[in-house]
Amino acid sequence: MAAKVPPPAVTPEGGGAPDNGFERGSGFTADSGAVFDNGAEPDTGAVLGSGVVLDSGNSVPNRIQAVTELRLGRIIAAAIALLVTALIIYQIAINQTFRWDLVWLYLRDIVVFRGILWTLLLTFGSMALAIVMAVVLALMRRSDNPVLRTIGGAYVFLFRGTPIYVQLVLWGLLSVLWPRISVGLPFGPEWFSFSTQDLITAFWAALLGLACNEAAYLSEIVRAGLDSVDAGQSEAAYALGLTKWQTLSRVVLPQAMRVIVPPTGNETISMLKTTSLVVAIPFTLDLFYATSAIGNRLYQPIPLLLIAAFWYLVLSSVLMLGQHMLERKFGRGIAVSG
């Protein structure tokens, strides 16, 4: 490099003492396209290039201000993207079949609002149940007990390996498979029994179906979180005389939360949209079914689909905000320093 580069175009004159043994700005030359804002006035009081800043405080004495080049390729790419987007928006705006008037009319319909509430109830209810199940499953799969390990593994294999829609249809047919559910000793006397249809209504079938499926996915997340905690942490806890349960609940799980919370937030947002599949049960009160029902009644499915899409978008935006706040809370004490 030294052979090609001409002597620095900006050489210190006056103030910047060259006796520090460093060639000022070596490597940066005038033909590199950069302008040094202190080029003409090198008397900044700092010894440049030596790493020892004398009195420039926190300011960078030789901040680079590069000339912005116009790049034709970037401009063309942006223009094409804008054009395509504008065409799509235009087509949507002028297409009368969207019936924007109906969208506006039914956007705030009471049935739609009820659908939103049911959808939220399903989302949070099934997630809460799934989290509890997932922790149990993750512990089973990390257990020393080979029976628990195998059963936990088989559960995850089955519920992750089959489609949620198929599972939900099966949950809906539970009362066909077992018309009555009875409580008693296993293979022994029966104490009392219920009609399956009364005990597990469409709502509970939907909630259980969603939770059982989600638990399989969440258990992998919980397992990864537990594995992420250094083995020295449990050893230190055991050495202090803590039991396995105390070690898990007070030392390992709180630290695992940092790894568990972000993907669980994603799963919650995903669950919000998955609840639209409960029509398979069939459960008929959630947001998607409610809007579809109106659409079918009006022979106008498209505007009502747009309404459903709009509200799902609003709800997931709110959930994303919540997730962001949770992540900040659970990063505490580990990433924070100062």
Added chain:
Amino acid sequence: MNTAHIAPSSSDAQVSMAPMVEVRNVYKEFGTPPNAILVLRGIDLTVPKGSVTVLLGPSGSGKSTLLRCINELETITGGAIYVNGELLGYREDHQGRLHRLSDKQIAEQRSHVGMVFQRFNLFPHLTALQNVMLAPTLVHRAHRAEATIDALTQLGQVGLSDRADHYPSQLSGGQQQRVAIARALAMKPKLMLFDEPTSALDPELVGEVLAVMQNLAAQGMTMIIVTHEIGFARRVASQVVFMDGGVVVESGPPEILDNPMHPRFQQFLSHVT
């Protein structure tokens, strides 16, 4: 390094005859027999009450494994370990058969033995004070107010009263290790185990941790220390044990450091000092 003239704790009055730790012909293998690695090959060791035992040896000699066996972080494969007269890990019935203790009973045995790790292993989600308080509140079911006062006393003992509300990430390595010592002491252990407590520290932070340990020894705490600090061993140890290849090669009073008999020990010392 701080070379305070503190007399070794092994003054005759403090050392009673009943041993704090008795290790009898202990074997430890890792893995299952065809591919097992034998790490301890018949260890015998007696640690009197109030004494300081320093375990020396090259890496892989089994000294850390022995320490972990005394705190039941590892289960021994053969032999027996007694702490304060109590057999670790098993209950012996009247026919002499051994029954494995439950997890809870083992946790109870561990609560009498403090352990300090090379990598501190403080709980990063808790402050220094909460680290020290956790075990007394959970295991001894101490009241929060009492536990707080006691934890602050312990932190004061290691010179860190003013760091009680700091998280481990906000403390230097030496400070973290001193919190770890305070955390172990808060359980009022009969015995303290130190597994290379200064090996992960910057050289200028080693002294502060050794000073705390020396102070602890002077108060009569029974200690077993795995370390490479020969000077510290010379000042504080009541007995020095040199291990290699899973056996005790040589042991005796700290004077053996200046006059090692076994060639392996001589070779080791020539490398360390």
